[in-house]
Amino acid sequence: MTWLVRHDPIPAGRRFRDRLSRPGIFRLPGAHNGQAALQARAAGFEGLYLSGAAMSASMGLPDLGLITIDDVCFFIRQVAGASGLPVLVDADTGYGEALNAMVTVRRFEEAGAAAIHLEDQILPKKCGHLSDKRLALPQDMAAKVAAAVRARRDLVVIARTDALANEGLDAAIARARLYLEAGADAIFPEALTDIDLMRRFAQALPGVPLLANMTEFGRTPQLTGAELQDLGYKMVIWPVSSLRVANQAQERLYAALRDHDTTAPMLGHMQTRAELYETLDYFGFEGLDASISRSLLPPGSGGGD
Template identity: 65%
Template sequence: MPYVIADDLPDAPAGQRFRALLERPQILRMPGAHLGIAALLAKKAGFEALYMSGAAMSATMGLPDLGMITVDDVSWHIRQVVRAAGLPALVDGDTGYGEALNVMHMVRAFEEAGAGAVHLEDQLLPKKCGHLNDKKLADARDMAAKVAAARRARRSLVIIARTDAAASEGIDGAVARAKLYLEAGADAIFPEALTTAEMFREFAARMPGVKLLANMTEFGRTPFFTDQEFEAMGYSMVIWPVSQLRVAARSMEELYAAINRDGGTHRMVDRMQTRAELYQTIDYAAYEALDSTLIRTVVPEAMPGR
């Protein structure tokens, strides 16, 4: 039953619940889910935490991932995901939407919206996807100040510092930055766009005892690794940030092409979630039961003949 109408709303703040999952010995797996329906489907599949990608939210709004969306845009997405599934979510905080005071505002806004964790990155605006070329890095001390501001503003939110330095400063530079960010108050580190298993292992070996996040995005600089392979390399968390958007966008492309080609959707019905399946996913009957004045809906089992 969706948490918006359930009696068993989580008592503990999302940050505490996220931290508890992170403290378990096994790797924490977080598929991308930046919409309420995606959150419900991920929960149904058995996932216990979610990831909300800035790139996915931007693309859903028809915008590139260049730091153009706002704190309010992201908070709106957080609220619907948390309301729908009740799972703790790690949220992409980009560069913090400004300097230290902006970061503090972001942390409070995200936490009030229901986020369990946030990650900040050490790029300058306009930021880029971590797997693209010519990223511009912020001064490490400026990034550390943002991390410190996030730590000061948070109540229970888990703070993860992302560094994009490996591409331009190598592992040595990424490790040095990560240590500075930990000193500033980061709870975990996200080394972005590592390109080989050896790089993942070396970074982890040089960060003993530190919770590390791996990014398994498609069409990027990182080869495909499984969650268990990342765990064996020393990582505590893994995200698949934009996978659900890529699959959904391809399906929508094919749907619109079919309508244009065939004059209707009749050749795509077998690709669709049925009305009954959708209503089961969103627990339509439970909402309906809340209001005794509503008549129980009868779901058509099949389309009528012509």
């Protein structure tokens, strides 16, 4: 069923909240564009994550808070619109202070976001797994969280703290409690560096929905969703994985084209035309307009007609 005729009467934020209330960890793979979102949906995932790092890299930019609200809304419309799934969106620092965070919430929710996370860094912000991050004052971040909660309709607001590296575990937990008092629905403790720290954080906040980040090549050990659930976590993201895989494949393609003057050596690594059309529900779109004749695929398209 194409997104043109798929209508879910329940707002995305409520669907995200409903899934969060059910047993089991909520697995949210990153999807950096609409095609990735469709593939993740086809694989059976119930929600998606939209990473600031993945959006920035897709635009050829580093993850230093350089993208704008409008840039992110463009990605939200792709990923949420194409998949119909509830999407958690990286809102960085909220693109400013309290009023800016309120604007961000309204714009993102209107674009189709189900949830956001706000972080307690100050600009220029960094990836949570890099060094020398600069933190906002706890009370300033709490005010931003409260403003975001005030502006939302159904959106789930998750507060991220990057305080572990600069201030230690106890301070990170204290910040999390302050953000919960300000109205945050869940907490994202970023860049916890070992399993014991992850367990201690969860034990300090019993009953609080916690988000774990399983980014590759970072500071946090790689665990399965089941292992994280056993530690007390309720959500897990793999933020940049789809982009990393796609980028490496594209690098191999361009090298092969340069070296062989043809894409022929890469055909076995490509999604076929038939597979692409199936993912996109191409013929479903054609079927919505009686004036469009059903297309026939060229011979050798990898299946289909």
